[in-house]
Amino acid sequence: MAELVRGKAGRLIGDLTGLLATLKGLPLAYNRDLQEDKEPVFDAADTLELLLPAVSGMIATLSFNTERMAELAPQGFALATDIAEWLVRQGVPFREAHELSGEAVKRAEARGVELWDLTDEDYAAISPALTPEVRSVLSTEGSLASRNAQGGTAPDAVAAQLAELKRQLGPLREFAASGQLA
Amino acid sequence: MEQGSENTPGPERHGTNEGSLWGGRFAGGPADALAALSKSTDFDWRLARYDIAGSRAHARVLHTAGLLDDGELAGMLAALDQLEADVVSGAYVAAESDEDVHGSLERGLIERAGPELGGKLRAGRSRNDQIATLGRMFLRDHARLIAARLLETIDALIAQSEAHPYAPMPGRTHLQHAQPVLLSHHLLAHAWSMARDVQRLVDWDARAAPSFGSHPAQPLALSATASSTDRCGTAGQAPKTARRPPRP
Numbered sequence: 001m002a003e004l005v006r007g008k009a010g011r012l013i014g015d016l017t018g019l020l021a022t023l024k025g026l027p028l029a030y031n032r033d034l035q036e037d038k039e040p041v042f043d044a045a046d047t048l049e050l051l052l053p054a055v056s057g058m059i060a061t062l063s064f065n066t067e068r069m070a071e072l073a074p075q076g077f078a079l080a081t082d083i084a085e086w087l088v089r090q091g092v093p094f095r096e097a098h099e100l101s102g103e104a105v106k107r108a109e110a111r112g113v114e115l116w117d118l119t120d121e122d123y124a125a126i127s128p129a130l131t132p133e134v135r136s137v138l139s140t141e142g143s144l145a146s147r148n149a150q151g152g153t154a155p156d157a158v159a160a161q162l163a164e165l166k167r168q169l170g171p172l173r174e175f176a177a178s179g180q181l182a
Numbered sequence: 183m184e185q186g187s188e189n190t191p192g193p194e195r196h197g198t199n200e201g202s203l204w205g206g207r208f209a210g211g212p213a214d215a216l217a218a219l220s221k222s223t224d225f226d227w228r229l230a231r232y233d234i235a236g237s238r239a240h241a242r243v244l245h246t247a248g249l250l251d252d253g254e255l256a257g258m259l260a261a262l263d264q265l266e267a268d269v270v271s272g273a274y275v276a277a278e279s280d281e282d283v284h285g286s287l288e289r290g291l292i293e294r295a296g297p298e299l300g301g302k303l304r305a306g307r308s309r310n311d312q313i314a315t316l317g318r319m320f321l322r323d324h325a326r327l328i329a330a331r332l333l334e335t336i337d338a339l340i341a342q343s344e345a346h347p348y349a350p351m352p353g354r355t356h357l358q359h360a361q362p363v364l365l366s367h368h369l370l371a372h373a374w375s376m377a378r379d380v381q382r383l384v385d386w387d388a389r390a391a392p393s394f395g396s397h398p399a400q401p402l403a404l405s406a407t408a409s410s411t412d413r414c415g416t417a418g419q420a421p422k423t424a425r426r427p428p429r430p
Contacts, residue, residue, distance in 0.1 A: 020400065028356035030310050032220075034313070035220075035222050036214075037317070038222065038226055038229075038317075039225050040223050041317070041320070041321070042225065042228065042320075045320075045321075045324040045327075045328065048328050048331065049324070049327055049328065049331060052328070052331035052334070052335055053331060053334070055335050056334040056335040056337070056338045057329070057338075058344060059335060059339055060338040060341065060342075062342060064346065064349065064365060066346065066349040066351075066365070069349060069350065069351035069352070069365065070349065070350045070351070072351070072352045072359075073350040073352050073361065073362035073363075074350075074362055075349055075352070076352070076359040078352065078353075078359050078360060078361050078362055079357075079361075079362075081360075081361060082361075108206070138198075140350045140362045141350075143362050144350060144362055144363075144364060145363065147361075153353070153361075153362075153363040153364050153367040155348055155364065158343075158364050158366050158367050158370065159347075161370060162340065162343060162366070162370060164334075164342075165340070165341070165370060165374060165377060167374060168377060168381075169333065169336065169377060171384070172329065172333060172377065172380045172381065172384065173333060175312060175326065175329055175380070175383070175384045175387070176326050176329040176330040176333055176380070177326075177330070178326060180323050180326060180327075
């Protein structure tokens with residue numbers, strides 16, 4: 001289903017490029033070339049009106065394997081930037097924090113473990129700035145909660161953008177519901 | 183090539199030449215190959231109801247300009263209503279000899295209103311005006327239809343986001359795992375991009391709405407008309423009353 005919809009992109013791009021080629025280089029005033037402007041426009045509208053209900057239906061019926069997603073979320077040193085950002089909040093210059101976080105990844109990778117598997121001594125050996133407190137961001141929950149700026153992925157930030165999205169959809173719904181001729 | 187703008191017919195009256203408006207210029211009629219190439223009723227017929235709506239508006243413009251009296255306007259509108267009913271029911275369809283939707287519907291109008299009254303509608307407009315108006319009306323309608331379908335898609339994304347208020351997932355950049363993100367955060371990124379698409383349709387619609395500047399760059403065939411008509415009146419009376427909603 002998603003592949004059928006993706007395939008329609010080629011058709012829509014074809015409608016647009018065909019129309020652009022028809023319009024290219026036309027002199028002012030009436031040109032009968034414009035007989036060719038109807039079908040690509042009709043086809044583009046028809047194609048969108050055909051595929052969008054399928055897309056919304058597909059999204060509405062998706063089921064997510066949230067357990068597996070949560071399990072994978074922190075893996076693969078995905079929390080490395082959290083270490084750097086935590087160091088910045090402790091007053092370490094970002095340039096240095098970035099280096100230290102890279103050092104932690106290097107150590108974990110050499111041992112085939114994840115960042116949270118390194119010991120307090122391992123972190124202290126990288127830098128005295130890396131106190132055991134760093135563990136507060138070495139979890140999925142801590143990482144997510146720390147990204148609470150506007151547009152961030154913290155639950156509160158996502159709730160705020162959802163409210164803003166709904167607000168902006170108000171006038172768009174009004175437009176979609178406004179008069180139709182035929 | 184256009185005859186629609188002519189309002190001083192020559193001594194020898196001619197009709198729509200079976201819907202081929204320029205055919206009157208040729209003594210013998212165009213070759214079959216040219217006629218086949220010229221023919222557009224196969225695909226432009228779906229604009230028929232927009233053409234009739236534009237004709238109603240143009241009839242009122244002609245009335246305002248004093249080119250149709252009260253009785254003629256009423257007769258013209260009644261004939262156009264009948265024509266639309268016949269188009270919708272399928273009782274009236276394009277003839278093989280009709281060149282395009284505009285010519286065919288003029289033929290249909292003359293059949294219903296008679297040649298004397300039906301022939302008056304062509305004053306002060308041409309197929310250029312008609313098709314430019316029809317294209318806008320079609321697109322303004324379908325912008326709304328497509329916006330509605332996009333909003334359904336956005337709503338599906340919102341419903342999934344609300345069904346999963348806390349579902350962490352791997353967020354990827356540069357083709358690799360980068361940071362944990364919430365599933366709702368990921369889904370809403372797509373919702374926002376579609377919402378921007380709908381906002382673009384709303385912005386476009388305001389530009390396509392009737393105004394002096396939105397008329398075809400080349401009025402009529404080339405240089406407007408000698409008939410004193412309010413051309414914005416046609417656009418203003420087109421049955422599209424929606425106004426651009428206020429932006430947030």
